[in-house]
Amino acid sequence: MQGSWDEQLPDCCYEHKQPSLIKPCSPTPNHLLYLSNLDDQKFLRFSIKYLYLFEKSVPINLLKQSLSRVLIDYYPLAGRLKNLQPRHEHDDNRLQVDCNGEGAVFAEAFMDMSAQEFLQVSKKPSKSWRKLLFKVDAPTFVDTPPLVVQVSSFSFF
Template sequence: MTTETRNSLEIPDCHYPNKPLLIRPDHATPNHSLPLSNLDDQKFLRFTIKYLYLFEKAFCVEALKLSLSRILYYYYPLAGRLRAKEDDDQSKLEVQCNGEGALFAEAYADFSAQEFMQFCAKPNRSWRKLLYKVEGVSFLDAPPLVIQVTTLQCGGMILCTAINHCVCDGIGTSQFLNAWANITSNPDSNLQISPFHSRCALKPRCPPQVTFAHPELSKFTAESGDNGHVAINKYLQSQPLVPISVTFNPSQILDLKRQLVPSLKCTTFEALASHTWRAWLRSLNLSHLLNVKLLFSVNIRKRLWPEMPQGYYGNGFVLGCAEASVKDLVTRNICHGVKLVQHANLLGS
């Protein structure tokens, strides 16, 4: 890595000695269409979940390919292709389980693992160079699973994965990656959790029934009005966006929770969510008359009756929505915000 590159915090381009490969399941898999659930098929999930793993010592790339082929036998929809359904509803998606394969790219980059750590202080757009870009008109043109293994100058390695969010949520993605890691390090081992493929566990009622209000789906509330919603959007669009990463250490989290005890017990997420929400609003200096919302994911795997099957790796979350006026959030203590988050979490189930 040159001095100029170090100073700019822009990682060098990756060099690809060969074209990417398609890694297929090591045995024949079922050939069928897998309909997605309504949770999978939400428009805002049409992107990929990306992970980056840094290793000071590289793994054998051929071993990674072999273990990937083995694990794709079990998670065969990830070796298929997403497409629009062929019936009268072209907006719905399904997975064509055809064993076409996951895309696997090998690359080399001229920097060390230690040098890469210099880029971790805050998000960096140049990290995108570490994941092979699939050319296409839409996200349907890319395989559900894309992987790049980048060998570093020091003998280390960076592993990047992109998994289509319509097929897996964060928990499902973690389940797959853990299974792949386990079978890589222990080739003779069996799966600890068998994947559950069918999305029928989240089949909607017929006819649909809406039994309570869904504020997470509305753009504004009666108190703020359409003008308030437009005003907030206009204000945010006028501000320069600067990426930053903030880490709360255990001592800081404990200080937040001490403001709540003994009157209120809460989780780390609830304390941080309330604190971040309030701090964000204070920084914006918005009108106290406006209503604002905080949206967050609520895992429903164990909240349904019956519970979702073990190994379900599709999207199993809904949006919790906490809502309040700016005045209530910025002038009252953190307990108020935590109670709002806790209430929204309960409604999300």
């Protein structure tokens, strides 16, 4: 492999301009969940990102169907965060989960390098790994869906 990949990964090319929403495949409870005082700390308002690399490919439709089934049991992940309407002065900026079944964000992407090249280049963590994570265009943390999934395919050569 040439040294052109040493610093940066190539950009992901998205199959569709916008990601799809994967909803639970059967009805789920529709209610509000209040976050505990511990979970609602302002310094904890950030997203956690994971990157998994699998050697064996799974068809996209199977992944979407599986996610749709999982969202039945984990239905708050298909909801949306909301600011609590303050009843008392200490309720200001409290968050709750609107369990509305709106769906998890699912983005499909392609990266023009092989998985082997990716492993070779990515021996150490790099800021360019962020290219493998779909970035939701949201003005605030509250506007970001609780679950965002990106599946990236690599070339075979």
